[in-house]
Amino acid sequence: MRRTTDVALGLAHRQVTVLFKNPSLFIPPMLFPLMNFMAFAGGLSRLRHVPGFDFHGGYTAFQFVFVLLQSAAFGGVFAGFGIARDFERGFARRLLVSAPQRSGIIAGYAIAALVRWAMIAVVLTCVALVAGMKIGGNGVDLFGLYGLAIIFNQVGLLWAAGVAMRFRSVQAGPLMQTPVFMALFLAPVYVPLDLLSGWIHAVARLNPLTFILEAGRGFIQGEPTQVALAFGLAVALLVIFAVWARTGLRAAENAG
Amino acid sequence: MSRSDEGIEAIGLRRQFKDVEAVAGIDLRVLPGEIYGFLGPNGAGKSTTVHMLTTLLPPSGGRATVAGFDVAKQGSQVRAAIGAALQEAALDPFLTGAEHLRLQASLHGIRGDERKRLIGRLLDRVGLTSAGNRKVRAYSGGMKRRLDLALALIHDPSILFLDEPTTGLDPQSRTALWDEVGRLARDEGVTVFLTTQYLEEADVLADRVGIIDHGRIVAEGTPSQLKAQIGKPTVEVVPESPDELERLRELLRRFGAETAARPGAFAVQLDGHGALPEVVRALDTENLRAAQINLHEPSLDDVFLAKTGRTLEGAEEE
Numbered sequence: 001m002r003r004t005t006d007v008a009l010g011l012a013h014r015q016v017t018v019l020f021k022n023p024s025l026f027i028p029p030m031l032f033p034l035m036n037f038m039a040f041a042g043g044l045s046r047l048r049h050v051p052g053f054d055f056h057g058g059y060t061a062f063q064f065v066f067v068l069l070q071s072a073a074f075g076g077v078f079a080g081f082g083i084a085r086d087f088e089r090g091f092a093r094r095l096l097v098s099a100p101q102r103s104g105i106i107a108g109y110a111i112a113a114l115v116r117w118a119m120i121a122v123v124l125t126c127v128a129l130v131a132g133m134k135i136g137g138n139g140v141d142l143f144g145l146y147g148l149a150i151i152f153n154q155v156g157l158l159w160a161a162g163v164a165m166r167f168r169s170v171q172a173g174p175l176m177q178t179p180v181f182m183a184l185f186l187a188p189v190y191v192p193l194d195l196l197s198g199w200i201h202a203v204a205r206l207n208p209l210t211f212i213l214e215a216g217r218g219f220i221q222g223e224p225t226q227v228a229l230a231f232g233l234a235v236a237l238l239v240i241f242a243v244w245a246r247t248g249l250r251a252a253e254n255a256g
Numbered sequence: 257m258s259r260s261d262e263g264i265e266a267i268g269l270r271r272q273f274k275d276v277e278a279v280a281g282i283d284l285r286v287l288p289g290e291i292y293g294f295l296g297p298n299g300a301g302k303s304t305t306v307h308m309l310t311t312l313l314p315p316s317g318g319r320a321t322v323a324g325f326d327v328a329k330q331g332s333q334v335r336a337a338i339g340a341a342l343q344e345a346a347l348d349p350f351l352t353g354a355e356h357l358r359l360q361a362s363l364h365g366i367r368g369d370e371r372k373r374l375i376g377r378l379l380d381r382v383g384l385t386s387a388g389n390r391k392v393r394a395y396s397g398g399m400k401r402r403l404d405l406a407l408a409l410i411h412d413p414s415i416l417f418l419d420e421p422t423t424g425l426d427p428q429s430r431t432a433l434w435d436e437v438g439r440l441a442r443d444e445g446v447t448v449f450l451t452t453q454y455l456e457e458a459d460v461l462a463d464r465v466g467i468i469d470h471g472r473i474v475a476e477g478t479p480s481q482l483k484a485q486i487g488k489p490t491v492e493v494v495p496e497s498p499d500e501l502e503r504l505r506e507l508l509r510r511f512g513a514e515t516a517a518r519p520g521a522f523a524v525q526l527d528g529h530g531a532l533p534e535v536v537r538a539l540d541t542e543n544l545r546a547a548q549i550n551l552h553e554p555s556l557d558d559v560f561l562a563k564t565g566r567t568l569e570g571a572e573e574e
Contacts, residue, residue: 003336006367010363011359013359017350022350089346089348090346093342095363096311097311097335098340098407099363100333101332256307256313
């Protein structure tokens with residue numbers, strides 16, 4: 001166990017070091033959610049007046065939850081790009097030949113993805129508060145919201161890690177982000193689920209991210225809803241994609 | 257870490273890539289503290305063998321143990337016992353040399369002051385102290401190779417794998433690396449498995465050499481044993497006066513069978529090693545003045561030629 005932790009912490013330290021030395025890796029993932037937040041929460045704020053819009057926490061908070069979860073997922077996906085780059089440049093081979101416990105490699109990338117997203121989350125939260133976001137939930141509710149986002153960040157990382165380790169090339173980038181993008185935007189992004197209609201409503205009702213998003217919005221307005229279901233789904237996704245990433249690592253090991 | 261009593265052993269080790277059999281069943285044994293040179297042209301199967309022995313690639317068949325651990329079933333123990341500097345020095349251009357060493361130490365669970373001490377010591381040992389805080393993208397090829405060696409040594413491994421460590425290095429860097437590898441085996445008892453396509457490297461460094469071609473070991477032994485297997489040294493003498501060539505021929509035939517020589521010279525394959533002083537004494541006794549005396553020892557390339565029918569240089573172009 002200690003060896004796994006050693007590998008994970010060593011690799012996470014390297015990832016964070018590289019991140020700070022290379023603004024091109026750090027700034028785009030930071031700007032992307034901020035721009036989304038400003039565009040959605042600002043430009044679409046009049047949507048809150050649509051009849052049946054039953055979210056009481058204000059449109060800024062409504063959009064903040066989506067952008068927070070989106071930034072978490074894409075924080076993980078962008079970390080997957082780094083994994084693919086390591087394989088392409090041969091650095092991953094160094095890790096594979098040096099790390100006594102290879103499962104620590106995935107854990108190291110996961111810790112680094114979390115640290116990177118945590119910085120984005122802090123900035124995003126500050127910007128939202130400055131923009132007048134109202135928080136109805138208490139500390140426990142916020143813990144629930146950020147807890148969901150953390151799990152979501154790790155789900156995104158594990159998905160992208162599985163793809164990166166199978167393809168071992170940054171050319172697999174679109175494959176890492178497109179399904180995440182699709183899944184996010186097939187959830188009730190701009191209005192509550194009940195205001196959607198037609199096929200998008202049918203798809204959103206079945207999308208597990210809908211439940212996570214609605215639970216997050218419940219937390220921020222202080223009216224927790226579907227909490228057990230949301231956490232259950234998030235943890236299930238985490239387990240599924242942990243297996244996906246581990247089998248991806250095995251594929252990389254077999255490929256040499 | 258105490259040195260392992262076990263070296264490297266492979267029995268019928270194979271690796272298949274779709275229709276290509278890169279390693280076709282090799283048997284080898286490397287003793288603890290030995291430098292084993294794995295010599296062969298590009299594509300012979302050297303790197304594939306190293307990748308299997310370092311757990312980077314699972315074997316398709318056969319069995320191998322490194323430091324007493326099975327490479328297929330005890331990968332983590334193998335990786336803890338070995339250091340490896342692979343063919344491409346895979347370094348992160350954004351990290352400094354010291355940061356690479358820090359990562360490598362962390363992977364092996366070395367922390368705190370011990371890690372700091374080791375980083376300083378290894379940077380000093382490979383001559384990178386002043387460059388330790390520079391990003392490696394500014395390093396020359398030789399500096400990257402030296403850093404790669406330091407990385408492989410950070411956890412004091414009992415077995416070191418070096419996959420073509422001097423390819424692309426200038427002669428000075430190459431000699432420095434040879435000195436360090438020799439010192440590691442001699443003074444610290446590190447077992448070294450070295451792949452190379454340079455005959456001179458295998459000759460100078462290796463206690464024993466295995467020659468691999470088309471995925472199979474075609475010859476194995478100490479460099480002198482291998483050379484002795486295929487031939488004896490040749491002495492070629494150019495007389496000071498061309499008129500003396502016939503007398504020279506009669507004299508040299510006493511020492512061995514005639515062999516091909518340049519125009520104006522005569523050469524024989526000596527019957528025994530150490531016969532050169534006798535040739536020189538005979539020339540002196542017969543008052544036969546020589547303009548040039550050349551002794552040609554059989555090389556590992558001659559061994560490769562004898563075992564495969566091709567020269568090592570020619571084989572690389574296949």
